[in-house]
Amino acid sequence: MRTQRQVVDYSLQKRAVLRELLAGRIGTYDVCDASPYLKNAARFHGEPTEHRCPICRSENLIHVHYIYGDELKQSAGQARSRVELPVLAMTLREFQVFVVEVCPGCDWNHLVEQFLLGRDGLAGGVEDGPEDATPARRREARR
Ligand SMILES: [Zn+2]
Numbered sequence: 001m002r003t004q005r006q007v008v009d010y011s012l013q014k015r016a017v018l019r020e021l022l023a024g025r026i027g028t029y030d031v032c033d034a035s036p037y038l039k040n041a042a043r044f045h046g047e048p049t050e051h052r053c054p055i056c057r058s059e060n061l062i063h064v065h066y067i068y069g070d071e072l073k074q075s076a077g078q079a080r081s082r083v084e085l086p087v088l089a090m091t092l093r094e095f096q097v098f099v100v101e102v103c104p105g106c107d108w109n110h111l112v113e114q115f116l117l118g119r120d121g122l123a124g125g126v127e128d129g130p131e132d133a134t135p136a137r138r139r140e141a142r143r
Contacts, residue, residue, distance in 0.1 A: 003089045003121030010111045017110065018054055028055060034107040038064065041079035042102040049101070059105035063112065069095030071118075085117060094118035 020026045032055060034042075046062035053059050064079050071092045072078075080088070085097065099112040 001086055001089060001117060003117050003119065005116045005121045007113060007115040009113050011113075014110045014112075021055075028106070028108075031055070031110070032103070032107040034102050034109040038100065038102055038109060039104070039107070041066075042104060045079040045081045046102070047082045051101075053103035053105060053108055055108040056103060056106035059103050061101045061103055061108075064100045064102060066098040066100065067095050068098070069118075071095060089117040089121075090119060092118045094120045 017026070017031060021028065021031060041064045042062040046064050049061045049063055051061045053061055063082070065082055065085060067078060067080050067085075067088070068076050069092065070076075072095055088095065094116055095118055096114060097117055098114045100109055101112050102109045
């Protein structure tokens with residue numbers, strides 16, 4: 001997405017959680033705790049991925065995009081499907097997107113990344129950086 005900026009990647013935190021789990025310092029009940037709201041959001045607005053769940057390895061992960069920002073008014077905090085985001089990004093000046101991965105099988109969930117979208121990103125200086133996140137993910141998906 002053209003106006004994507006200030007990307008924060010949470011894959012390190014995710015790996016840390018998985019390490020803790022492998023080491024037995026935390027249990028699956030600590031990390032497989034997706035709320036009914038999150039599971040509904042995944043069902044209705046989720047974006048299927050090619051990635052297997054790191055916990056149960058029987059389902060593919062679903063990405064849910066939550067949007068936050070003053071301009072969103074009563075829509076703030078809602079989940080939106082990925083295709084709706086570029087449209088919103090052209091209508092609003094700035095809003096925050098949080099991407100959460102959810103497993104429909106075992107309820108594993110973790111924050112994947114957060115970033116800003118919106119027209120403010122079109123006013124110069126967007127060229128450097130924001131595109132970095134996507135090629136890496138594609139490479140990973142292809143394996
Ligand atoms: Zn799972």
